[in-house]
Amino acid sequence: MNISPDRDSLYHEYSGRVAAYIGSRVSSREDAEDLCQEVFMKVYSSAESYDCSKAGVSTWIFTITRNTVIDYLRSKKETSELPEELADESTLTDRTFEALADAVSGLPREQRDIIVLRYYNGLTLKDIAALMGISYGMVKLRHKNALDFLKASLAK
Amino acid sequence: MEKLLRELFDRQRFEGHGALAKAVDDVQSRYFGGGLELSEEELDLVSAAGEPASVGIRLNEDKKK
Numbered sequence: 001m002n003i004s005p006d007r008d009s010l011y012h013e014y015s016g017r018v019a020a021y022i023g024s025r026v027s028s029r030e031d032a033e034d035l036c037q038e039v040f041m042k043v044y045s046s047a048e049s050y051d052c053s054k055a056g057v058s059t060w061i062f063t064i065t066r067n068t069v070i071d072y073l074r075s076k077k078e079t080s081e082l083p084e085e086l087a088d089e090s091t092l093t094d095r096t097f098e099a100l101a102d103a104v105s106g107l108p109r110e111q112r113d114i115i116v117l118r119y120y121n122g123l124t125l126k127d128i129a130a131l132m133g134i135s136y137g138m139v140k141l142r143h144k145n146a147l148d149f150l151k152a153s154l155a156k
Numbered sequence: 157m158e159k160l161l162r163e164l165f166d167r168q169r170f171e172g173h174g175a176l177a178k179a180v181d182d183v184q185s186r187y188f189g190g191g192l193e194l195s196e197e198e199l200d201l202v203s204a205a206g207e208p209a210s211v212g213i214r215l216n217e218d219k220k221k
Contacts, residue, residue, distance in 0.1 A: 017170050017171070017172065018170075020169065020170070020172075021169045021170040024169045025169075058170075058171065062167060062170045062171070065170065066166075066170075083166075086166065088159065091159075091160070091163065092160060092163040092164060092167060096160065097164060097167055097171065097173070098173070100160060100161070100164050101164060101168070101173040101175065101176040102175065104161075104164070104176060104179065105173075105175035105176050105178075105179050112179055112183075113183050113186075113187075115161065116165075116179060116180055116183040117183060117187065118161075119158070119161040119162050119164070119165045120165040120168070120180055120183070121183075131187055132187075147157050147158070150157060150161070151157055
């Protein structure tokens with residue numbers, strides 16, 4: 001099923017999110033602004049072929065934004081390697097994103113802290129132990145318990 | 157699961173899921189001091205409109221120029 005989303009409403013609703021995402025990945029403000037424009041050029045040019053039965057509008061625009069950032073990082077060689085989360089194709093569906101976000105938010109604080117520090121900040125478990133002032137063994141145990149809880153939450 | 161979590165937080169930068177954003181902000185604030193907590197003294201300088209009083213002072217100074 002195809003729809004042609006209105007350009008103005010798309011820009012109005014998503015430009016802030018696109019800019020925020022690009023800004024979190026690209027250090028040059030000027031390049032980030034250019035990339036933001038590039039994303040919307042791609043969005044407008046592919047709007048006719050957008051299939052809403054395959055992905056929500058948000059997922060579609062996120063995918064275009066993410067791929068634009070990956071192409072930029074590769075061309076600029078800003079980093080020797082792409083961040084792990086950008087290295088592979090995204091497999092997170094809208095439903096999984098919501099379910100996993102809710103599950104992480106529902107973790108006990110001591111486990112949630114570890115998940116955020118590990119997967120948002122990219123710290124190692126040893127770094128997290130030092131930062132939290134607890135033993136590495138305790139961090140490993142809480143990390144494992146959190147992953148088990150999250151797996152069980154998604155399986156429901 | 158670990159790959160999904162990396163993707164989750166990457167997409168969070170775009171989606172801004174309310175509860176998850178709050179959890180991330182809370183962690184950044186407690187471990188890296190990235191919060192926007194204001195002291196009592198700083199709060200006194202914030203006007204009713206939520207703007208720092210110093211902004212108003214600067215605007216008045218600009219008008220004088």
